[in-house]
Amino acid sequence: MARLIDWQLGTLTAVRDETPTVRSFTLSLPAWEGHRPGQHVDLRLTAEDGYSVERSYSIASEPERGAEIDLTVERIPDGEVSPFLHDVVMTGDRIEVRGPIGGYFVWEAALGGPLLLVAGGSGVVPLMAMLRHRYRMSNGTPARLLFSSRSYEEIIYRDELDEMARHGDGLEVIHTLTRSQPPGWTGYARRIDEPMLAQLLESLAQPRVYACGPTALVENVANALVRLGIQPDRIRTERFGPTGS
Amino acid sequence: MTDRFVTRGFVGRRVAPGEADLRSRIAPGQYITRDFPVLSAGPTPRTPLDRWSLGIEGLVAQPVSWTWDEFLALPSREWTVDISCVTKWTKLDMRWRGVSVDTLLEHVELQPSAAFVVAWSDGGYTTNLPLPDVLNGQAFVAYEYDGKPLAPEHGGPARLVVPNRYFWKSAKWVRGLRILDHDEPGFWESLGYHNRGDQWREERYSGD
Amino acid sequence: MPADEPMDTIDEQMLDGNAVGGMLIGLFGVEMTHVPGRCANCHKVSMVGALKAYTRGPGVVLRCPWCGQVVMRLVHRGDEVLVDMRGAMLLRFPAPG
Numbered sequence: 001m002a003r004l005i006d007w008q009l010g011t012l013t014a015v016r017d018e019t020p021t022v023r024s025f026t027l028s029l030p031a032w033e034g035h036r037p038g039q040h041v042d043l044r045l046t047a048e049d050g051y052s053v054e055r056s057y058s059i060a061s062e063p064e065r066g067a068e069i070d071l072t073v074e075r076i077p078d079g080e081v082s083p084f085l086h087d088v089v090m091t092g093d094r095i096e097v098r099g100p101i102g103g104y105f106v107w108e109a110a111l112g113g114p115l116l117l118v119a120g121g122s123g124v125v126p127l128m129a130m131l132r133h134r135y136r137m138s139n140g141t142p143a144r145l146l147f148s149s150r151s152y153e154e155i156i157y158r159d160e161l162d163e164m165a166r167h168g169d170g171l172e173v174i175h176t177l178t179r180s181q182p183p184g185w186t187g188y189a190r191r192i193d194e195p196m197l198a199q200l201l202e203s204l205a206q207p208r209v210y211a212c213g214p215t216a217l218v219e220n221v222a223n224a225l226v227r228l229g230i231q232p233d234r235i236r237t238e239r240f241g242p243t244g245s
Numbered sequence: 246m247t248d249r250f251v252t253r254g255f256v257g258r259r260v261a262p263g264e265a266d267l268r269s270r271i272a273p274g275q276y277i278t279r280d281f282p283v284l285s286a287g288p289t290p291r292t293p294l295d296r297w298s299l300g301i302e303g304l305v306a307q308p309v310s311w312t313w314d315e316f317l318a319l320p321s322r323e324w325t326v327d328i329s330c331v332t333k334w335t336k337l338d339m340r341w342r343g344v345s346v347d348t349l350l351e352h353v354e355l356q357p358s359a360a361f362v363v364a365w366s367d368g369g370y371t372t373n374l375p376l377p378d379v380l381n382g383q384a385f386v387a388y389e390y391d392g393k394p395l396a397p398e399h400g401g402p403a404r405l406v407v408p409n410r411y412f413w414k415s416a417k418w419v420r421g422l423r424i425l426d427h428d429e430p431g432f433w434e435s436l437g438y439h440n441r442g443d444q445w446r447e448e449r450y451s452g453d
Numbered sequence: 454m455p456a457d458e459p460m461d462t463i464d465e466q467m468l469d470g471n472a473v474g475g476m477l478i479g480l481f482g483v484e485m486t487h488v489p490g491r492c493a494n495c496h497k498v499s500m501v502g503a504l505k506a507y508t509r510g511p512g513v514v515l516r517c518p519w520c521g522q523v524v525m526r527l528v529h530r531g532d533e534v535l536v537d538m539r540g541a542m543l544l545r546f547p548a549p550g
Contacts, residue, residue: 005478009250042475045252052249053257056472080257088254096250101474103487104502215467216460237503239468283462284510288521331511369523398461413511433511437528437535450530 007044008032010097012089013068018156022122023086024060024072029097032067035059037129038106038210038238041069041099045081055081058126058212058238059100062133072156074122105238107210109134113141114204118192118221120148120213123240124156127212131171135164142170144207146200148192148217150179174200192217194224201228208234215239267337270327272444275335281390281399282334286432289397290367290418297402299349299386303424306354310421313402317388319344324385326408328415329444341406343387346379349422358426364405364416365423371431372416373440374407376424383409386419411442411449463507470504473513476527477501480534483546493542495520501544 010027017023039059046052061070075086089095107115107130117127124147134141149155155175165173176188176196188196201207209230211221218237226232271277300310311319321344329335355376362379365371378384384407388395395401400417407414413433434440439448447453470477470486477485486502497519504515504524512528517540524540538544 005475005484007250040471040474045255045257046249047255047257048251050249051257054475056475084255093253094250095252098475098479101478101484101486102471102502103484104469104500105471105486215465219460219464237469238471282509283466285463285466286507286510286512286514287516287523288467289461289463332509396461398463433528436512436526436537437530437533438511 005098005101007096007098009094010069012091012093012095015091018072019154021075021154022072022156023075024070025085025089026061026068026070027095027097028068030067032069034063035069035100036103036106036108037062037133038126039100039102039129040126041071041097041101043071043081044096044098045084046096053080056101058129060125060128060132062129062136064133064136072122072125072128102238105210105212105236107133107208109137109139109141111208113143114207115141115143116200116204116207116209117143117145118148118197118209118211118213119145120192120217121150121154122156123211123213123217123238125212126238127210128157128161130210131161131164134171135167135169138169140170142204144172144174144200144204146174146176146192146196148176148178148213151177152180152182152185192221194227197221197224198228201225201230206230206234208236210236210238212238213240270337271335272329273447275329275333275444278334278336281336281339282330282332283398284330284332285398285417286370287368291397292367292402292418292420294402298420299403300421301349301353301424302421304356304359304426305424306356309352316344316386316403320348321388324387324406324408326406328406328408328412330412331438331442331444331449340391341385341387342389342392343385343403343406345382346384346386346405346422347382349386350380353424355424359424361425361428363423363425363429363431364414364419365421366416367418367420369432370416370418371429372405372414373429373431373434374410374414375428375441378410378441379407379422383407409443409445411439411444413438414442466507466509468506468508470500470502470506470515472506472508473515473527474502476513476529476534480527480536483549489545490524490541491543492517492520492522492524493540494522496542501525 008031010029013028014026044054057071060072076082161173294313297313302308324341327337387406388403405416405419474486507514515525526537528535
């Protein structure tokens with residue numbers, strides 16, 4: 001059903017640090033009508049002289065949270081918006097929000113699986129909404145998350161993902177650390193490539209794939225999966241543009 | 246401008262021109278940038294140089310075309326110009342090397358009805374200009390920026406540069422100039438942008 | 454895109470139709486990213502969310518992921534948005550209401 005989606009005011013009610021450079025923001029939205037895991041919102045910031053910028057952020061939280069959403073934002077040092085969100089915004093502030101947006105990059109329990117989720121850095125955010133939804137619904141769809149991060153300290157949602165995986169409901173989380181690894185690390189230690197994806201596909205029969213992250217990573221993953229025999233229409237992608245934008 | 250909610254504490258990343266003399270170099274509504282933003286309507290074309298050519302056709306007695314080596318052998322010079330993009334950034338003192346469009350046109354005989362130019366590029370991009378706007382040192386085909394070969398993402402191997410017009414008129418990956426007797430709106434001009442695009446008169450959109 | 458070509462800034466900035474979802478909702482009043490559309494050039498069908506989006510420039514250009522031709526262009530000028538959809542020969546919307 002079509003519904004008109006317009007700008008509304010959200011109030012920042014909570015802030016939480018995920019990593020040294022990544023922070024989650026909880027926005028309370030009285031006019032919120034709900035969302036589907038994977039969708040995003042647009043934020044609009046307006047200066048006093050009318051200059052304004054808009055940015056899209058994936059919703060990190062599951063729809064079961066009601067009239068509030070979480071956004072998880074990486075602080076890009078010379079960015080225009082993320083330093084503002086990290087350094088200036090305080091709880092109680094109001095921000096213009098439009099959404100939810102996106103019917104293409106969406107997964108709900110009813111769609112089934114199995115699921116292969118591939119994330120690069122902050123590309124994990126919309127996939128986290130899917131996993132949190134899956135967890136809340138006590139849905140046992142087999143799911144494998146391949147998550148590329150620069151280092152152990154920079155793994156977003158690290159502890160929460162650990163806990164979900166230990167729940168034993170069919171979720172596996174596989175990390176690859178591309179720049180540095182902690183002592184004793186036995187996991188993947190390189191950029192996602194075709195052999196890695198081939199291993200991840202083992203015993204996953206024709207999965208639904210969702211890949212999200214920097215454009216370069218998403219392009220490589222999608223192309224490799226097609227070469228490995230996954231049907232293109234089983235692969236949904238969301239590109240975040242260049243790293244550091 | 247309708248009532249807009251103002252976000253507490255938001256200023257945005259803008260470098261406001263300080264000195265009075267600098268201000269006079271900045272066209273209305275523009276902000277100075279220190280970097281060189283990359284903007285595009287499509288993927289970077291990658292024509293190998295041995296298949297590249299630049300041509301002039303249309304209302305000329307005889308069309309002419311240069312291979313890459315022939316183009317580089319043409320007289321060229323350095324140009325230091327200010328550039329304004331319709332997306333509001335202005336970059337001062339950009340250093341280019343290129344061949345003046347005057348030099349290119351010396352090799353053709355324009356027909357009397359010649360009045361407009363369409364520059365066309367690899368990848369399908371086009372932009373239109375009145376012929377007088379590209380004469381008398383006002384336009385050149387650049388193959389170097391800042392002392393180095395022009396990078397593909399900035400339009401290399403060669404792009405048109407028309408400093409007195411918004412930068413969308415400076416067609417990246419240019420491959421030819423078509424001379425016409427009528428104006429033919431190009432890629433952005435056919436979707437609401439100005440046929441002339443003079444940044445000093447703030448001619449951003451058609452009807453400005 | 455060939456596997457051996459390094460990606461440049463333009464490739465990296467490329468997004469998908471999801472990225473302009475908000476703009477399209479504002480225009481068409483409906484969620485467009487899962488609307489299937491047929492490319493007027495190669496006739497293959499893709500969802501709007503899967504189109505390749507070039508958003509840094511005077512306007513937004515959405516290209517067919519199969520043949521690369523322009524499917525849709527949008528320009529926001531002042532208080533209007535101009536939309537050129539000649540590259541889409543058919544769009545299938547769910548019936549409203």
